[in-house]
Amino acid sequence: MKHLSLHVWQFRKTFLYLVTAGTLLVAGCLKPKDPPPPVLKITTLASGLATPIGMAIDKKGLVWVAESGTGKHDGKVSAITPDGKKYDVIINMESVPFEGDVSGPTHLLFADGILYILGEKDKLYKADVVGFKPGDAPIEGSKLAFEDIAPFILAYPFKNNTHDPHPYNLCLGPNGDIYIADAGANAVLRRDKTGKLSVIAELPPIPNPTPLGPPMIDVVPTGIIYDGQNFFVSSLTGFPFPAGQSSVYKVSPTGNVSVYQTGFTMGVDIAQGGYLGRLVVELGQFGATGFVPKTGRLVWANGSIPIKLTDGLNMPSGITQASEHEWYVSSLADGTVLKVNY
Numbered sequence: 362m363k364h365l366s367l368h369v370w371q372f373r374k375t376f377l378y379l380v381t382a383g384t385l386l387v388a389g390c391l392k393p394k395d396p397p398p399p400v401l402k403i404t405t406l407a408s409g410l411a412t413p414i415g416m417a418i419d420k421k422g423l424v425w426v427a428e429s430g431t432g433k434h435d436g437k438v439s440a441i442t443p444d445g446k447k448y449d450v451i452i453n454m455e456s457v458p459f460e461g462d463v464s465g466p467t468h469l470l471f472a473d474g475i476l477y478i479l480g481e482k483d484k485l486y487k488a489d490v491v492g493f494k495p496g497d498a499p500i501e502g503s504k505l506a507f508e509d510i511a512p513f514i515l516a517y518p519f520k521n522n523t524h525d526p527h528p529y530n531l532c533l534g535p536n537g538d539i540y541i542a543d544a545g546a547n548a549v550l551r552r553d554k555t556g557k558l559s560v561i562a563e564l565p566p567i568p569n570p571t572p573l574g575p576p577m578i579d580v581v582p583t584g585i586i587y588d589g590q591n592f593f594v595s596s597l598t599g600f601p602f603p604a605g606q607s608s609v610y611k612v613s614p615t616g617n618v619s620v621y622q623t624g625f626t627m628g629v630d631i632a633q634g635g636y637l638g639r640l641v642v643e644l645g646q647f648g649a650t651g652f653v654p655k656t657g658r659l660v661w662a663n664g665s666i667p668i669k670l671t672d673g674l675n676m677p678s679g680i681t682q683a684s685e686h687e688w689y690v691s692s693l694a695d696g697t698v699l700k701v702n703y
């Protein structure tokens with residue numbers, strides 16, 4: 362794959378600070394009472410994808426993937442069958458160069474018979490794909506209906522954060538409303554079924570524990586899930602990207618924010634996980650020349666100590682859970698979707 366820089370971290374402010382950083386590696390260990398983590402089987406479900414990030418699984422077992430493309434208006438949504446065959450569903454979505462990276466479709470969600478896709482220029486696209494069958498002619502991205510989230514963010518009176526829209530990830534919450542992790546505004550948004558937007562929580566900056574960089578650093582939300590009572594939000598930090606300072610936050614539907622667990626580095630997505638807790642995707646270590654290949658990890662968040670499930674992944678960018686023992690993980694660097702199970 363030609364582009365090894367991130368779409369995920371293209372966040373308008375963060376990339377401006379990608380100058381230097383030390384090794385970012387979180388050391389995880391088991392508590393004595395915890396059972397040992399399982400031994401995983403990791404296989405490649407599909408390859409040849411262009412900057413894959415978010416995924417979702419439908420009732421037929423198809424894995425839907427948001428591909429950000431190569432910056433040539435070639436973003437797309439594809440569907441992968443359980444035996445690894447890939448089909449284009451939506452093509453020619455906006456994909457543009459940005460700071461040496463690309464900006465295009467990021468994450469997607471099935472809700473009320475509609476596929477919602479967060480894409481370039483802060484848009485929430487809506488596609489009716491209920492009748493899709495592998496092999497059908499793809500839908501032109503320019504024909505999709507969309508909602509523009511940017512005006513709301515630009516007008517909102519944030520207390521701690523900037524007016525910098527970048528709706529990045531999403532999930533379903535109470536009453537079937539859609540909740541959005543905005544990686545530019547560093548906030549959690551709610552979109553009700555009428556399309557009305559509101560802010561339920563801001564993630565304020567944290568003190569910089571290093572002598573390098575500003576005194577406060579951004580907390581950038583990257584993933585969001587709902588367990589029936591609270592939201593769990595993964596995050597990464599801004600420059601200088603101090604090791605072990607990324608956290609998973611617990612956010613109540615009424616907007617109360619607390620740190621569920623810290624000790625992560627460059628958390629980029631989260632899934633419900635298995636018996637050891639929720640599963641966090643760590644992008645990898647950031648070195649003197651950029652992200653170090655094959656230093657990404659899957660780490661369980663149990664509310665106490667990060668527990669490594671596996672490492673050696675090549676810039677993993679997204680995760681979706683198929684069952685208690687099975688997940689799909691995308692790789693930005695390799696252009697693949699991995700099947701992870703035990």
